[in-house]
Amino acid sequence: MRPFLLEGGSVxxxxxxxxxxxxxxxxxxxxxxxxxxxxxxxxxxVDCETYHTAASTLGSQGQAxxxxxxxxxxxxxxxxxxxxxxxxCLVADTNFDVLMVKLKGFFQSAKAxxxxxxxxxxxxxxxxxxxxxxTMGPSARGISVEVExxxxxxxxxxxxxxxxxxxxxxxxxxxxAPTVFGNRHDAxxxxxxxxxxxxxxxxxxxxxxxxxxxxIR
Amino acid sequence: MADVLSVxxxxxxxxxAISAIQALRSSVSRVFDCLKDGMRNKETLEGREKAFIAxxxxxxxxxxxxxxxxxxxxxxxxxxxxxxxLHNSGLLSLDPVQxxxxxxxxxxxxxxxxxxxxxxxxxxxxxxxxxxxxxSANQMGVSAKRRPKAQPTTLVLPPQYVDDVISRIDRxxxxxxxxxxxxxGTSAMLLVTLGKVLKVIVVMRSLFxxxxxxxxxxxxxxxxxxKLDIWSKSNYQVFQKVTDHATTxxxxxxxxxxxxxxxxxxxxxxxxxxxxxxxPCQRCGKFLQDGLPPxxxxxxxxxxxxxxxxQ
Numbered sequence: 002m003r004p005f006l007l008e009g010g011s012v013x014x015x016x017x018x019x020x021x022x023x024x025x026x027x028x029x030x031x032x033x034x035x036x037x038x039x040x041x042x043x044x045x046x047v048d049c050e051t052y053h054t055a056a057s058t059l060g061s062q063g064q065a066x067x068x069x070x071x072x073x074x075x076x077x078x079x080x081x082x083x084x085x086x087x088x089x090c091l092v093a094d095t096n097f098d099v100l101m102v103k104l105k106g107f108f109q110s111a112k113a114x115x116x117x118x119x120x121x122x123x124x125x126x127x128x129x130x131x132x133x134x135x136t137m138g139p140s141a142r143g144i145s146v147e148v149e150x151x152x153x154x155x156x157x158x159x160x161x162x163x164x165x166x167x168x169x170x171x172x173x174x175x176x177x178a179p180t181v182f183g184n185r186h187d188a189x190x191x192x193x194x195x196x197x198x199x200x201x202x203x204x205x206x207x208x209x210x211x212x213x214x215x216x217i218r
Numbered sequence: 219m220a221d222v223l224s225v226x227x228x229x230x231x232x233x234x235a236i237s238a239i240q241a242l243r244s245s246v247s248r249v250f251d252c253l254k255d256g257m258r259n260k261e262t263l264e265g266r267e268k269a270f271i272a273x274x275x276x277x278x279x280x281x282x283x284x285x286x287x288x289x290x291x292x293x294x295x296x297x298x299x300x301x302x303x304l305h306n307s308g309l310l311s312l313d314p315v316q317x318x319x320x321x322x323x324x325x326x327x328x329x330x331x332x333x334x335x336x337x338x339x340x341x342x343x344x345x346x347x348x349x350x351x352x353x354s355a356n357q358m359g360v361s362a363k364r365r366p367k368a369q370p371t372t373l374v375l376p377p378q379y380v381d382d383v384i385s386r387i388d389r390x391x392x393x394x395x396x397x398x399x400x401x402x403g404t405s406a407m408l409l410v411t412l413g414k415v416l417k418v419i420v421v422m423r424s425l426f427x428x429x430x431x432x433x434x435x436x437x438x439x440x441x442x443x444x445k446l447d448i449w450s451k452s453n454y455q456v457f458q459k460v461t462d463h464a465t466t467x468x469x470x471x472x473x474x475x476x477x478x479x480x481x482x483x484x485x486x487x488x489x490x491x492x493x494x495x496x497x498p499c500q501r502c503g504k505f506l507q508d509g510l511p512p513x514x515x516x517x518x519x520x521x522x523x524x525x526x527x528x529q
Contacts, residue, residue, distance in 0.1 A: 038509075126509025127454045152454040152495075154435045155414050159495040162505040169506075189414060189436075 023134055023141040030132050030146070031121060033170040039125035045133065046075045047145075047196075048117035049203050052101070052108040069108060070200050071101060074192070082196045086204070090193040113138055116203045118145045127151050128166060135206055143206050146171065147195070156190045231294040238291050242284040249277040375424045375477075377404055383425060383478045384408065387485050394489055399446070407446050409439060410485070413492050416457060418464070419448055425477035427468050427484060432461040459513040459525065460491065470517050490520040501527035 081097040120133030129149040153159040408420040421429040512522040
């Protein structure tokens, strides 16, 4: 198990190239990485399930229930992450899943809400790159690209460096600086920061549900 | 060849000396035998005493004779090992199988070579001492002859002085924290934490830096039993590279007369890694080259360069 509180990192959504499907774009990306000299190092998986606040616990004023996301990351196999949008992020043991079943009265799992990304891990020098296909139910909905730079613990310190690395295989599709970077100027990067970025990415992809797959921008 | 011959003669003398020692020992034991037996039965008391004294005298005479003989021989044997310029190693020349084990000739060559080296090193140090380094204006007054004497004294500085120098440096750089410990006797070990960028383990001998290892801010610098881990290297390539450069810096910042200046210069140089991930290369303007940021810092200007971009 790697130590906690690691790596400056970034998760971004990769637009699918014109006239190509998700699968072909992933292949294009991984080929570029391999040409750069990156080495394959197994696979990874990040999943996310949505929970509603149960109707019985809501007040009569008709306030909207908050959404809670329960996520797992194969990089931290013994942990479970529970997040609210813009809210706190709880890092717990994997037993947390059992607890959620007991809390049925307060949090109900949303139907068919499970979204996950799976793909290959690549290592290039001190960089760790994870290119994954985001799937919701049976259909592929997009591509996620995560880049970790292990030696640096303050994300904003190495953003320019990350950007240059991203440009080397994403070309002009590089993302803007993730919001987690700006919030806390010199805070040590933690696994929770990665999960918040995955949550934001998944939410963005969910909102694009109606758009046909190949047409994501 | 004359050496070998004389040693051969000596060998004969050795054999004779050994038999002389044996003779001496047996005559001495005869003396004690005679004393042990005491006076033999004779008719008169006087007869007994006379015979005993005569016998005892004879024995002592023979001891004296053997001792003289041994002394004569020992002069012949001499002291071969001290006559030879290479002392005992000179005996290697006695080895009959020269062709198979040419140790002696090699030894002579090595001896000549090291003599020459010492001579040239002496000349070089005299010349180098005349060239003043920029940081060391007061070095000029120190003559070349005093130098060998100045060096050992800096190795036995009191620990209190070392502590003072380190704590002064610690106060000088707010973004750098230095933790000093002495796990093995008087030699200090420093754990330097530079911002949230990296940690450096510095092994000192008095005020000389013996070894440094650079690791990541999030990497473990202690062994399982809680001591500083001075052997294992960083898991990250970038810090392995910085470790190499730091070792180069140790060799660059050398000033035997003023070890505290050396430590201060080294720490000043080390502090420039504060922007390890933020400073682009001053030559090619890029951040990455072969997946590594600019890991080299110029010794004078402290500017960032890639390892291959520096001149």
